[in-house]
Amino acid sequence: MPIIPVILSGGSGTRLWPLSRDSKPKQFLNFGSEHSLIQETALRCQSEIFDPRPIFVCAESHRFLIAEDLLNIGVSADILLEPARRNSCAAITAGCLCAIARNPEAIVLVLAADHQIPDIAAFSKAVSQATKDADTGHLITFGIQPTKPATGYGYILPGGQISNHDCYKVEKFVEKPDQKTAEKYIQDGYLWNSGNFLFKAQSFIDEMMILAPEILKAVQEAHQKAESDLDFLRLEKDAFERSPSISVDYAIMEQTKKAAVFTVDYQWSDVGSWEAVWEVSNKSDAGNVVIGDAEIVDGRNNIVHSVGKLTTLVGIDDVAVITTSDAVLVTSKSQAENVKKLVTNLQDNGRVEANEALKIFRPWGNYERLDMDDQYQVKRIVVTPGGVLSLQKHRLRSEHWVVVSGNPEVTIDDDVRTLEPNQSVYVPLGAVHRLANHGKEPVVLIEVQTGDYLGEDDIIRLEDVYNRNSDS
Template identity: 50%
Template sequence: MLIPVVLSGGVGSRLWPLSRELNPKQFLPLAGDLSMLAETLQRSAGLEAVDPIVVCNQEHRFLVAEELRSAKCQANAIILEPVGRNTAPAVAAAALQALKQDAEAVLLVMPADHIVKDVAAFAAAVEAGLVQAKQGSLVTFGIVPASPETGYGYIRRGDQLVEGCYPLAEFVEKPSADVAQQYVTSGDYFWNSGMFLLSAQSYLDELKQFAPEMLLAVQTAFDQGENDLDFIRLEAAAFEACPSDSIDYAVMEHTKKGMVVPLSCGWSDVGAWSSLWDVAEKDASGNVAKGDTILHNTGNSYIHSNSRLVTTVGVDNIVVVETADAVLVADKDQVQDVKAIVNTLKAQQRDEVNSHTKVYRPWGSYESLAMSERFQVKRIIVTPGQKLSLQLHHHRAEHWIVVSGTAVVTCGEKEFILSEDQSTYIPLGTKHRLANTGVIPLELIEVQSGSYLGEDDIVRFEDVYGRSK
């Protein structure tokens, strides 16, 4: 049984301000019309494989569920990590889940935030590595380098080709430009893709040998975990105690079972804005422009507008990314340092590092339109068939005005219906709920007023999404 394992735990801080902690890059349509996660799910759908296992941060669980629904993909399991512990523990949890179904399960491990342009070539590489993986080898995919890239780690292959696979000789850290050129010229080195094909049992056996404390922590977290709606929630204390490490460092650099399949498929890990510029179609001046933009005397640049007009004049080799609450301007050759901006935002405890003005929830979304010391205006959209929790606020009252659709409102002991252009008032401290029982999205404007307007001023009494615990 071939089981795709999609790792969706990354934050993508180098793609700020589009990528935020609560809505990271794998949930964004950065390289096409679909999100990167949806494209990864579709990539696995073309293989002779069962439904995928998705491993994600618990804060992203409803985003993952919505992406699966949008992609018309049924998950084998959605495993929730209470904290990030890198790829080796995540794959171990997926392997434990897979072995409950098939003692000979083979895992196809794919990060959710990579680009693969040639899906047929990718499928052929999977077929080439499958024979070795079924025999217990730990197979990785080495990207045939298109250039002497210094932003990737490399894999050196062994000499003897075995049924489309080479023995894995060693992993090499990101090289200097001169060394990278030597690697490319030799033909013996590949970019490290971070994708793997491995027997679930073989991987756990190697993890037990090289990182026994990690395996013990993951096994405990898995055994003591619980099912929560459609999710498998790993036990928090045990998983938090787990060492954090990648598959490369924990297993692949030590194993004698490593193999590498050469792969040329238009791959990119989209690690920075320059990577998106590399893979995107450019105009005659070498520019990539997204959204509402006007460029004059501009070259070799990436310009992305998310909410308003962005114009440039007389610039070259820059990145400009605009969102409703932040703008990034950077030299295209220094975009790896965007992470330093993110670290500063974290140190200053600014909201721009966590979420956009538009925030997605399992029931729909809300967007902050205006905010001052004692009031806030939001646009709320409730998906058909969904409802918010039964809740109250200690420090704010709310006015709701329906823009379109039909709202079923609970306010205290009363339940009533609001149609387009109708409104209601929710007094401070009153239990209330909003629901959309119709077939079209419910859109309303919410005006909050009070002494404190934070999202943590909420007491939930009932919640269909398990958030009232």
């Protein structure tokens, strides 16, 4: 019986800020691969032991990112939308209920969408072997043979062997250690806790009934009342929000007597810091990892990620320098944990850079702010072929559009026409308008907005093919 992958896309990945932001977190980024981490995760589960239709559990606001990523690799999936963040236990419960609806006997493999496991064959083999122990009702976590005394991971101490495979009782789970403790853990045979699990969906639900009935009840109701919306299954908000927010480790794995750890020694990373990205990336002779446009004079063991402008390093070692169009981060690689603290500070100060990138992704394409002032704002708008913006109007701004490529269909009040590159059009304040791309090439246009208020919330949607609220 094929294993159903349940892929959790719940993280916000603030440790990889400013590249990763709430508006496009880590799982949607690619690190030295043509595929994003979530695409790699999906592709990792396409061998014959898996049901080819994985189940994703993701935040409402990321649904178009995930749909586009899956479309681009030709993977069909059930996508469960969480109306609120309720941590991993609720998310896994929802995934299990979805799997049971497909097959009451289903075995599920629970994976984080933002981890990296390069050796797919070793991964598939381990999952396949562990299935035998899942069949007997164990809740299996994958324990990774450590390659160094990492302080960024939790650890597991394995106990007595369960079967003639690499499957053991769990002696104990422990939190992220300090350096010295981590070294002792390595000597004592502890394993990294990968946060990836394998079990029969019903075994998990049975344990939920005993150990976390409140979560189970809330998620069951949210799942029963869920509504289909395009390719998505939208969990019911009120019920889901009643679920306590708690991790699966605390709620189940550390409590259940059915916990088991399956030891593996393939390369695994949670890509949880810029140092981790440096570790898994190809390096120059001087140990530098360079992604994008950068120049290094007399520097070693650095990681530079530069989008849209030149980043230069002179006479400096062991740093991470991340340049994006609106924010730059410079950090000692070893200090990466503090990046999360920085992002929290920025959030507390109401800085938009904390969560949102300048380039904003929408189901119809994307836009990026190029310039702004009190009285105007300049954006580059890209509409992908087939993309249609909502029929809308603004109360406080007018817009000028200059087409630089593609052939947009422009509706302004009763006038509908298709423009050529180098044509421009004016959208007066209050005019009902729509932009659509029925061509085969992307439409690129420069929009100049003028007015007394230029916030994204000055938009009245009259008709939207994507059924969006005003803020998504």
